[in-house]
Amino acid sequence: MSEKSFFPVHHPDYRYSVSKNPYWEKLQGLSNRVYCDHQTEAFHGRCLELFPQAARGKLTVEVGCNAGHVIVESAFQNPGESFIGIDWKFKPIYRGAEKASKRGLQNLGFFRAHAERLPFMFGNGEIDRLNFYFPDPWPKKAQIKNRFFNSERLRLIAPLMKPGGLFHIKTDHRGYFEWMIQAIQENLNLWEILSVSENLHRDDPAPHLLDFPDVTLFEKLFIRDQIPIHEIKLQVRR
Numbered sequence: 601m602s603e604k605s606f607f608p609v610h611h612p613d614y615r616y617s618v619s620k621n622p623y624w625e626k627l628q629g630l631s632n633r634v635y636c637d638h639q640t641e642a643f644h645g646r647c648l649e650l651f652p653q654a655a656r657g658k659l660t661v662e663v664g665c666n667a668g669h670v671i672v673e674s675a676f677q678n679p680g681e682s683f684i685g686i687d688w689k690f691k692p693i694y695r696g697a698e699k700a701s702k703r704g705l706q707n708l709g710f711f712r713a714h715a716e717r718l719p720f721m722f723g724n725g726e727i728d729r730l731n732f733y734f735p736d737p738w739p740k741k742a743q744i745k746n747r748f749f750n751s752e753r754l755r756l757i758a759p760l761m762k763p764g765g766l767f768h769i770k771t772d773h774r775g776y777f778e779w780m781i782q783a784i785q786e787n788l789n790l791w792e793i794l795s796v797s798e799n800l801h802r803d804d805p806a807p808h809l810l811d812f813p814d815v816t817l818f819e820k821l822f823i824r825d826q827i828p829i830h831e832i833k834l835q836v837r838r
C-alpha cells in the first residue's frame with residue numbers, strides 16, 4: 601500500500617512514503633549504521649550515541665553525500681571523529697554503507713532521508729561541521745524553489761551547529777553561488793563568512809591529481825572539464 605504525506609517535507613508532521621524501491625528492502629538488511637526515512641529522526645539530539653565512545657570527538661554531516669566517496673575517506677582518516685552522510689537516493693546510500701562495512705568503519709553512518717528534514721534529525725548544537733558539495737542547482741526559474749540552500753534554511757541550520765561550527769559549501773554553478781551569497785548576506789547576524797573562492801583550484805598546477813576526500817566525485821568531473829569550482833566557508837556566530 602502506498603501512503604502519500606499530506607504535509608510538505610519540512611513540516612513536523614510530514615510522513616515518508618512507503619517505498620517500492622528495491623534498495624529500500626536491501627537497506628533494511630544491512631547491519632551497520634544505515635537508517636531510512638523516519639528511523640533517521642530517532643537519534644535527534646543524541647546522534648553521537650550511534651558511534652563507539654572512541655569516535656565521539658566531533659560530528660561531521662555531509663548533505664547529498666551520494667555513494668559516500670568523500671565521507672568514507674574522511675571517516676577512515678579520522679577515527680576519533682564521527683560522520684553521517686545523508687542522501688535521498690536509496691542506491692547510493694546502499695553503496696556507501698557497503699563500502700563502510702567492507703572497510704570496517706565504526707565511525708560512519710548513512711541516513712537515507714530528505715535533507716530538508718535536517719532539524720528533525722539533529723538537535724541544537726549537535727553538528728561540528730556541515731558539508732554541502734555540488735547540490736543540484738535547479739537552474740530553471742520554475743525550479744528555483746527546490747534549491748536546498750536559501751535564507752530560511754540558513755536560519756534553521758544555525759542552531760543545529762555547535763558554537764563555532766563550520767559550514768563548507770562547493771558548487772560549479774555560478775547562478776546558485778550568487779544565490780547562496782545573497783542568502784548569506786541576509787544572515788550575517790548568524791553566520792560569518794570565513795572565505796570565498798570563485799575558482800578554488802586556480803593555483804593548483806595539477807588539480808586532476810586531487811583525490812577523495814579533498815575533492816568529490818562530481819568535482820573530479822568539473823576539474824576534467826575545466827569548470828571553475830566556487831567555494832564558501834562559513835562559521836556559525838555563537
Ligand SMILES: C[S@@+](CC[C@H](N)C(=O)[O-])C[C@H]1O[C@@H](n2cnc3c(N)ncnc32)[C@H](O)[C@@H]1O
Nearest residue numbers: 664666687688689714715733734736816817818
Ligand atoms: C549533484 S550530486 C553531488 C554528489 C556529491 N556531493 C558530489 O559532489 O560528488 C547531488 C546529490 O545530492 C542528493 N540530493 C539532492 N537533493 C537532496 C535532498 N533534498 N535531500 C537529500 N539528498 C539530496 C542527490 O541524490 C545527489 O546524490
